[in-house]
Ligand SMILES: Cc1ncc(C[n+]2csc(CCOP(=O)(O)OP(=O)(O)O)c2C)c(N)n1
């Protein structure tokens with residue numbers, strides 16, 4: 032009564048091993064989630080991520096339509112393509128979610144983040160910090176004799192690089208908003 | 218103009234407008250205004266439960282046996298927390314229920330007031346959606362929206378938390394047609410191109426198989442009818458999950474039995490060996506797939522589901538159709554007929570021959586005894602003696618549940634209520650009461666294990682008070698049988714805490730509740746005892762003492778593929794390796 036002629040306990044080469052080999056790659060996607068701005072909506076979204084073990088690398092939220100009470104949540108998440116697909120579908124399933132756009136999948140998009148850097152230092156360090164800030168188009172928004180606060184808007188990578196440069200020059204505090212993103216074109 | 222009313226009046230009015238006939242609930246300080254309104258009307262019946270978990274399971278039993286939305290009402294704090302298990306149960310099994318909970322008045326929220334709990338916070342991941350209504354003007358609309366959300370798309374539980382001051386305040390009532398529900402409208406029609414591709418696939422398949430689930434039941438009677446027509450017309454074999462039993466009749470010619478961890482040999486091997494799997498409203502649960510990597514390695518898979526997130530969640534499919542089962546089946550049937558009703562006759566004949574060989578293994582065979590009642594025998598007799606009656610079955614969770622699924626036959630949908638996704642011990646007794654309230658004349662039997670049954674036995678009081686003649690058929694093995702079975706197979710026969718010690722005398726317990734108790738331990742007496750239970754006009758607690766060490770087979774051990782199923786005790790030595798043992 033052996034079952035068909037199937038090898039017992041067949042192998043991981045089975046056609047239905049869920050993961051294609053390339054799917055082990057972890058990719059980063061930016062999602063725009065349009066939600067009804069009701070109390071608890073952010074908790075629903077965040078709760079979904081923690082309950083299902085998804086990653087949140089960055090999250091921003093604000094009401095973008097005050098009359099329609101709609102907020103836009105921008106989430107940067109990372110996972111295998113299978114997980115990203117599930118993230119999008121699970122978000123779409125929430126009753127308070129109107130739409131989910133996978134900006135990374137839908138084409139090129141513009142991503143911007145705002146950051147504030149408090150850099151303290153004297154002499155050469157101070158001059159070098161100012162010089163680099165100019166190159167990175169960071170603005171001085173506060174200054175004392177011993178410190179600056181720079182403001183910078185850019186991609187997360189640009190902010191990372193500026194932070195790396197500021198660290199040896201006396202970076203004391205860093206505040207980042209998280210990513211806001213829009214798809215390019217119409 | 219709509220008229221002004223208090224929040225509590227709105228609750229009752231909205232329930233009436235939604236066609237609600239019965240509410241299962243338990244009062245407390247935070248819902249007294251609503252109870253006051255319930256007292257002053259006769260359209261909606263209130264069933265006083267004995268524990269809020271019971272209220273939710275009753276609402277589930279009511280919903281599952283009628284296809285309507287079940288309703289429960291609980292107070293704040295402990296009332297709401299007691300409801301949590303039931304909410305998750307309904308969420309996992311996609312059962313439409315609306316739960317109304319009281320809350321401390323809005324001005325006290327956040328002060329750790331008496332019987333305050335963050336109910337919407339606690340139940341957010343336990344519901345399809347929930348609301349805290351802080352303004353009486355919004356209350357009636359939210360209630361209508363809640364019913365809409367509970368029953369639309371993939372059904373599920375919703376909860377509305379209503380602070381006490383909102384119940385007292387007055388505002389204008391929003392009638393049902395005026396409530397805004399348009400932003401939540403899940404897609405019901407499947408993509409015609411995809412449906413056509415499915416039809417093309419089934420025209421040529423050599424070894425096709427319908428794999429159906431609870432989605433068919435949830436979709437409604439039309440879905441079951443269409444499924445039956447499709448199955449008969451194509452001649453394809455059909456299997457179903459635990460949740461889908463009854464959508465296709467057990468006596469139907471193409472029925473090959475339930476699949477899954479304790480499913481039938483022929484059903485699981487057909488899943489493993491098919492070349493076309495038509496998943497209609499099932500979700501590739503881990504009880505079904507076994508080891509993912511070896512799941513049905515040679516088949517093309519089609520998945521019809523109303524919930525897009527179910528698709529490719531666990532098993533990657535070759536073709537997905539998002540839509541309501543009835544709509545999709547209707548289109549598929551029409552297209553298949555229009556294209557000339559083609560099937561691969563030769564392939565099918567061979568396939569059936571193979572399935573019949575598997576069936577000849579007779580996987581449910583067991584060694585009967587004339588000294589002790591075998592649980593399988595008890596269910597065989599229950600089936601024989603109640604077949605053809607207007608019968609509804611609920612179950613608890615454990616071996617008895619799996620045996621019930623194996624040995625009872627379901628001819629129609631909505632006749633089988635069991636906790637599938639969550640596996641909630643304590644579900645069956647209250648669920649049976651909910652079913653009986655919905656179908657007062659029917660024979661409603663809860664097939665129970667003694668341990669599960671004790672978890673919500675207080676609800677016998679509810680059964681007595683509301684004259685629900687539910688039959689509690691307890692397969693008493695004096696063991697947490699399913700736990701014991703796993704300990705035998707996985708934990709070196711070390712039976713850690715899997716005895717049911719100090720059990721009550723169930724007959725005396727029945728008497729204490731004022732209902733009938735029957736005890737049976739001799740196979741010879743069983744038929745008469747069952748008939749006595751059926752004939753008794755009132756609730757019965759039937760203590761059926763069964764073999765204590767019987768194991769439930771077939772069994773696909775955790776971490777094994779379908780074709781490594783265990784058929785009986787002889788095959789069980791050391792079969793589950795460490796990797797399987799970590800699975801549940
Ligand atoms: C609330 C809850 N707690 C624990 C479990 C784990 N569990 C599953 S089956 C089972 C034993 C059930 O015993 P019984 O009701 O007597 O049924 P039997 O298996 O003996 O037929 C247990 C403890 C569960 N499913 N639900």
Ligand SMILES: [Mg+2]
Nearest residue numbers: 666667696698
């Ligand atoms: Mg037991």
